[in-house]
Amino acid sequence: MYDFTYHRPSSLEEAAKLLAGAEDGKILAGGHTLLPTLKQRLAQPSDLIDLSGIKELKGISEAGGAVVVGAMTPHGDVADSSVVKARIPALAHLASDIGDAQVRHRGTIGGSIANADPAADYPAAVVGLGATVKTNKREIAGGDFFKGLFETALDENELVVSVSFPVPEKAGYAKFANPASRYPIVGVMVAKTAGGVRVAVTGAGASAFRWTEAEQALSANWSADAIKNLTHGPDGLNSDIHASAEYRAHLIGVMARRALAAAG
Amino acid sequence: MADSGIGSRTTRREDKRFLTGKGRYTDDINRHGQAYAYFLRAPVAHARVTGIDTSAAETAPGVVAVFTGKDMEADGVGSLPCGWVVTDKHGQPHKAPPHFPLVRDAVRYVGDHVAMVIAESAAEAKDAAELIQVDYEELPAVVDPMQARSSQQIHEAAPENLCYDWELGDKAAADAAFAKAAHVTKLDLINNRLVPNAMEPRAAIGEWDSGTDEYTIYSTSQNPHLLRLILCAFVLGLPESRVRVIAPDVGGGFGSKIFAYAEETACTWASKKIGGRPVKWTAERGEAFLSDCHGRDHVTHCELALDADGRFLGMKVDTTANMGAYLSSFATSVPSYLYATLLAGQYTTPVVYANVKAVFTNTAPVDAYRGAGRPEATYVVERLVEIAARETGRDPAELRRLNFIKPDQFPYQTPVALMYDIGDYEPSLDKALSMIDYKGFGARKAASEARGKLRGIGLSAYIEACGIAPSAVVGSLGAGVGLWESATVRFNATGTVAVMTGAHSHGQGHETTFAQLVSEKLGIPYENVEIVHGDTGRIPMGMGTYGSRSLAVGGSAIVKACDKIIAKGKKIAAHLMEASEGDVEFANGQFTVAGTDKSKAMAEIAFTAYVPHNYPEGVEPGLDETAFYDPLNFTYPSGVHIAEVEIDPDTGITTIADWVAVDDFGNVINPMIVEGQVHGGIAQGVGQALLEHTVYDRDSGQLLTGSYMDYAMPRADNFPTFRVETTTSACTHNPLGVKGCGEAGAIASPAALMNAITDALGVEIDMPATPEKVWRAAQAKLRVAAE
Numbered sequence A: 001m002y003d004f005t006y007h008r009p010s011s012l013e014e015a016a017k018l019l020a021g022a023e024d025g026k027i028l029a030g031g032h033t034l035l036p037t038l039k040q041r042l043a044q045p046s047d048l049i050d051l052s053g054i055k056e057l058k059g060i061s062e063a064g065g066a067v068v069v070g071a072m073t074p075h076g077d078v079a080d081s082s083v084v085k086a087r088i089p090a091l092a093h094l095a096s097d098i099g100d101a102q103v104r105h106r107g108t109i110g111g112s113i114a115n116a117d118p119a120a121d122y123p124a125a126v127v128g129l130g131a132t133v134k135t136n137k138r139e140i141a142g143g144d145f146f147k148g149l150f151e152t153a154l155d156e157n158e159l160v161v162s163v164s165f166p167v168p169e170k171a172g173y174a175k176f177a178n179p180a181s182r183y184p185i186v187g188v189m190v191a192k193t194a195g196g197v198r199v200a201v202t203g204a205g206a207s208a209f210r211w212t213e214a215e216q217a218l219s220a221n222w223s224a225d226a227i228k229n230l231t232h233g234p235d236g237l238n239s240d241i242h243a244s245a246e247y248r249a250h251l252i253g254v255m256a257r258r259a260l261a262a263a264g
Numbered sequence B: 001m002a003d004s005g006i007g008s009r010t011t012r013r014e015d016k017r018f019l020t021g022k023g024r025y026t027d028d029i030n031r032h033g034q035a036y037a038y039f040l041r042a043p044v045a046h047a048r049v050t051g052i053d054t055s056a057a058e059t060a061p062g063v064v065a066v067f068t069g070k071d072m073e074a075d076g077v078g079s080l081p082c083g084w085v086v087t088d089k090h091g092q093p094h095k096a097p098p099h100f101p102l103v104r105d106a107v108r109y110v111g112d113h114v115a116m117v118i119a120e121s122a123a124e125a126k127d128a129a130e131l132i133q134v135d136y137e138e139l140p141a142v143v144d145p146m147q148a149r150s151s152q153q154i155h156e157a158a159p160e161n162l163c164y165d166w167e168l169g170d171k172a173a174a175d176a177a178f179a180k181a182a183h184v185t186k187l188d189l190i191n192n193r194l195v196p197n198a199m200e201p202r203a204a205i206g207e208w209d210s211g212t213d214e215y216t217i218y219s220t221s222q223n224p225h226l227l228r229l230i231l232c233a234f235v236l237g238l239p240e241s242r243v244r245v246i247a248p249d250v251g252g253g254f255g256s257k258i259f260a261y262a263e264e265t266a267c268t269w270a271s272k273k274i275g276g277r278p279v280k281w282t283a284e285r286g287e288a289f290l291s292d293c294h295g296r297d298h299v300t301h302c303e304l305a306l307d308a309d310g311r312f313l314g315m316k317v318d319t320t321a322n323m324g325a326y327l328s329s330f331a332t333s334v335p336s337y338l339y340a341t342l343l344a345g346q347y348t349t350p351v352v353y354a355n356v357k358a359v360f361t362n363t364a365p366v367d368a369y370r371g372a373g374r375p376e377a378t379y380v381v382e383r384l385v386e387i388a389a390r391e392t393g394r395d396p397a398e399l400r401r402l403n404f405i406k407p408d409q410f411p412y413q414t415p416v417a418l419m420y421d422i423g424d425y426e427p428s429l430d431k432a433l434s435m436i437d438y439k440g441f442g443a444r445k446a447a448s449e450a451r452g453k454l455r456g457i458g459l460s461a462y463i464e465a466c467g468i469a470p471s472a473v474v475g476s477l478g479a480g481v482g483l484w485e486s487a488t489v490r491f492n493a494t495g496t497v498a499v500m501t502g503a504h505s506h507g508q509g510h511e512t513t514f515a516q517l518v519s520e521k522l523g524i525p526y527e528n529v530e531i532v533h534g535d536t537g538r539i540p541m542g543m544g545t546y547g548s549r550s551l552a553v554g555g556s557a558i559v560k561a562c563d564k565i566i567a568k569g570k571k572i573a574a575h576l577m578e579a580s581e582g583d584v585e586f587a588n589g590q591f592t593v594a595g596t597d598k599s600k601a602m603a604e605i606a607f608t609a610y611v612p613h614n615y616p617e618g619v620e621p622g623l624d625e626t627a628f629y630d631p632l633n634f635t636y637p638s639g640v641h642i643a644e645v646e647i648d649p650d651t652g653i654t655t656i657a658d659w660v661a662v663d664d665f666g667n668v669i670n671p672m673i674v675e676g677q678v679h680g681g682i683a684q685g686v687g688q689a690l691l692e693h694t695v696y697d698r699d700s701g702q703l704l705t706g707s708y709m710d711y712a713m714p715r716a717d718n719f720p721t722f723r724v725e726t727t728t729s730a731c732t733h734n735p736l737g738v739k740g741c742g743e744a745g746a747i748a749s750p751a752a753l754m755n756a757i758t759d760a761l762g763v764e765i766d767m768p769a770t771p772e773k774v775w776r777a778a779q780a781k782l783r784v785a786a787e
């Protein structure tokens, strides 16, 4: 790890100012992705701005038909939250299956989506539930947030403040975990929302994407039969030592059907 | 004593310190004035090194010194030796190219040791290493053993990258047997390369004392004396009497900590170079992936010939074994003498011929890993037998039974050099079949199928050879060391006992098992026995722990030392009880005189030995005996494992539905520890069969599975509850009748699991049976079924 200057601001404004003022500042949330990167000397930020001192960033609330999760809320809190479990059980389930207990106690939703790992779980929920990402500057629709491999719509000095998930009528999440890392090789969120049916896929492509054929089929007929024989093509999907594009394409169908079954 | 003697499930005394964070591992040790080493490693798989500029690193903050291979060369540092010379089929010794601790002219695998930086902190050493400029002239790299012989030569001394072309058995007789066969089963197998992944990464502190000219090495070694011998006699040219090696608590080894590595060698040498400051190095996990010796990596074609009744007529095996870039300490013995000699398995196969080609590639060195050669052999034999049963329409269990060596055939001379002293295979088979309800499998399979799942069952009837021995025999086969073990049993005046053993515990629970043994042998309380190991300054010369040898060889040495204690005790007791020595008997801690009520307790005799006021003439004071034990033969644990799996054809996920293991380890001292060893072994075998895969990029030679993000280790939720039982045919040639249990699980399990998976799928796939491979095979099967 190279040297850096450590800051622990107590307000969002201060954090934004520190970030803007730093030569090459980086936000530190749970550190579960950032710290290993630093230890392996793959990044050399001048400043680390730790968000853990900003109380307003942590916590879960319900407002206007949506569940709002603060950026610094760890996965374990989402998994255990009575609000999330009651209103969006699929989201609680998704969070409960991220990493292991240690990871769930440190890793945060803000860090996860800002990092935009193609194999992260949360993007399936952000896209699949039609969430809204609130930053210190604006609101970004979930579907517009992920821009590619480790790329988001966030500007240089923009911070994730919270993620607002509209409560769906029904939703289910199914994940096929990488046997080594246990990140999703393919994860699919299927939801019936006020804005229509959404099927979002993570792990399979450069970033989370919607499977429109499945959405159309389920909009017409919300039942297992509707997507029983539906297949996703392998074009453009990830291919690596763990899974070929063809296998991932197949798993998208399987996981979508399982997510649908879980949604009920 | 009943709850701590032989046969009792005594809880492990070492666990208190391990589970409460009080274990003392090499990295926990910090020496006064210690500096830290960091090794700059090769970023490319194969290149000529045309220049190394260390000047910027030398002046970086905190740097004490920077060394390269040239510095070692100037100092006369030698090559890390391979301690087993295999003679090839033309009578020539294997090719043993030099293996310098720091490279001199070329790097040969990603992770090879280019330079050593010593600094005030590990971070400063690492910072400075980035300032070293190395000029690499890249060469083509080869990682696939099957491509090795036609690829760029890696060592001047090894044309075609061939280390040896070796054979065992009678080829003409095998060909003749095959000519008579009613059926021949043929199989191509890959035994996948594994990274050992001990929980504790390797670490070392080298310390030279300028006052006494003595060295102390703290190291994560499974065999401190062996490390001392190799470093002193071959690499650094130091007198053994001035070198002390301490291997304190060691967190797992699985073979990977047997070997003498570059890092501890360099730390020891460098400590003197920098004037005597201790030099410490602790591997990061990424370094462990790159530079710990890997295991397995065989490509095999094998054939089994059967007559019309299903009797095995002969077996032919052709294996290419990957040695990696250099020969590690015992690498050459693993795919030869520890492999081909086991190819008879539990069967009466009259003729076996094996040809093994060991090759160099641009990958980490490969050496012994839990089982070392025997898992590879069992995989060949038990996969072949299973497929032969399927091809000839026989029940796999019954085909095995038909060909078993029968109890009255022991001692049994196999066609591949070994002489099995004893075994009784049917009881293990029968018990395992009954435990898993073999007859009920059809109904379970139908139930799985009704749920859209595929179900399979697979057996593995393994044999292995432990306690590599006797020394004279292994010597004649090329071993550079003797394979005996030592023990000192030392009474204190107050009746407590210290046992100094040459075996080394790095997870096996010796402090418990050996204390149980001594407590029972000498009839003294278990609590009064202390086990000392892992320090050449405290123990007699010993050979350490590997090859499931500790109890069979080390335990036998302890028994011999106890016998000497008892013999001497009899002399003292006879004097005290005014009886003749021949009339004194010893049992349950008491010396008695036959036909009288006279008795003396062991503790009293010990006290008398150290306070010899009333003492027999001509007997030395003290009660302190050392014994060395050189076994007469290997021991031959055997058993049957049966795995039952359910496969989800939609995803390719394999779930292990059930696992039974019935092992014959001879007599058992602590059944709980034995079961734990079996559990751990199965876990590693399941890891190999289902999850673990070491992948090097074919073009660049980069290790693609260099962290837990990509290298899948088995976890608790990958397993069912193992059901483990034993049968007993006691070893005939060691005093305890024990055989060894440390590796059996890893030896038996890959074949059982792959037999179960391929039974469910109906087609062959190689390990690891990853979900994608299984899914593809399942889809093919379902397509065929639909047509």
Ligand SMILES: Cc1cc2nc3c(=O)[nH]c(=O)nc-3n(C[C@H](O)[C@H](O)[C@H](O)COP(=O)(O)OP(=O)(O)OC[C@H]3O[C@@H](n4cnc5c(N)ncnc54)[C@H](O)[C@@H]3O)c2cc1C
Pocket: A026, A027, A028, A029, A030, A031, A032, A033, A034, A035, A051, A071, A072, A075, A097, A098, A099, A100, A103, A106, A107, A108, A109, A110, A111, A112, A114, A115, A119, A120, A121, A122, A158, A159, A160, A161, A181, A182, A183, A184
């Ligand atoms: C062993 C292990 C297993 C894991 N398994 C899974 C898994 O199964 N599924 C899964 O989805 N994830 C998994 N993760 C990832 C983990 O859950 C975290 O989501 C991830 O590490 C990022 O969150 P963090 O809070 O640790 O962020 P950090 O590591 O602190 O930061 C990550 C990045 O996001 C930026 N950042 C952080 N917070 C903000 C913010 N509020 N605004 C803007 N930028 C920000 C940082 O600057 C940094 O670039 C695993 C991680 C580990 C170590």
